[in-house]
Amino acid sequence: MIVLKRQLPLAITFIMGVTFALQYYIPHPVSEEAITHLSKWMQIISGFALALGLASLFQVHAVKIKRQVAGWGYSVILYVAMLVTITVGLFWGQGQTKVDGAQTAFGWIYDYTMVPLQATMFSILAFFIASAAYRAFRARSREAAVLLVAAVIVMMGRVPLGQFLVPWSWDVAQWLLNVINSAVRRAILIGVSMGIVALSVKIILGYERSYLGGGKDQ
């Protein structure tokens, strides 16, 4: 069993990892055909991942309802909303929000529940940002003061009123975004990318095995 649970997945990871890292540099028709097929398989696997996620969500909330843990009422709402949406989507909308330009029942749920609910969640962020900025954005140190000044200039330079009242804020904001911000972001990106490369090599070579899970045979 250890062969199936550990050695086989490690071998598949190594072979596929090395093959498709090299594939990128080989524009031969056979290599191109291989990546065409593989990308289709990956798409199919992603579809299964979605179904798996849905099943997991159902299971987690079923346990919450069964044990009546704090906030289990929200799990009931989630269950009802999911089941109604799936049923309506399957039987009264063919999974489409519109058919021949006419709104379906599924489309009605999307337009009048999903869209406003998501928009509301995001728009209340403005209120919390303002409240948090008032409480937390203090010049407690020299570094915090620099950050505060930069933030105020960018906030002014990125809106017409700021550009009108303080005309130089536009140029300074553009400079901050293009030079200082870019340099810092680039450093972070390079660091993260090198970390991803290192982790990928560790996975391909079998040093990183946490993805195999922690069964008895591991």
Place this chain on the structure above:
Amino acid sequence: MISIDRRIIFLLIALATSLPLLHPFGLPIKVSPEVRAVYEYIENLPEGSVFFLSLDFDPSSKPELEPQAMALLRHAFRKNLRVIGMTHWLTGTGLADDIFSKVAKEMAKESGKDYVFLGWSPGTGSLVISMGQDLYKAFPSDHSKKPIEGMPVLAGVRNLRDVTYLISLAAGNPGIEMWYVFGKDKYRFEMAGGSTGVMAPGLYPFLRSGQINGLIGGLQGAAEYETLIGQKGTAVAGMDAQSADHFVIIALVLLCNLFYFVLRGEKGRPGFNA
């Protein structure tokens, strides 16, 4: 004062948002070089070029990214480009379909002939590779289940190598970075990005290195694009509210720091009992 009731802050933000929407003051919009770069690239594309617009967002980012999408589509249709649309965000499919139908109707464009909306398919990165290899295997049919093979809009298009210009309007991942890594890097099309305001600063390294040739950031970017195409819409209308909100936040931050320093000065004084 330093621990002001947050309901007062909420009220100030509500007023700063709603009053300019009711009584706009319409200040001029300055256009940044990164937005102008996108506009000029599309402006210089020959008629019939293939323009790919990926609407990688969901309704939560609708206020910022829908005006960007509408302005770009209006520009592309006005230039008679062949437009291919899709989304990597499942929950954004209905919204993206709506945007395409709305602008196409307004510009008298026909699905299948002038544009095609492919909809959503799973896979993100692997979907991009699949489209780069063979568009018809990745998407055998469009969002309304019509087979895409033989559509006039896709004449001569086999894969992403045949795309002239691609723009991803993204609210996160999958989005611009993913399109660059799995798409542009291998299939060699020119691309740009559009994003929410909070994401935009993180995309400047890609802009500066030329990995994307332009960037439309947030509502401000959308307003700049609306100004460039000469068709003002919801972005320009919303900029007054955004201006007022920014100024309320700046005032609150300055006020909070003022109280903080006054309090710190008092604490330092002999005989102070907090």
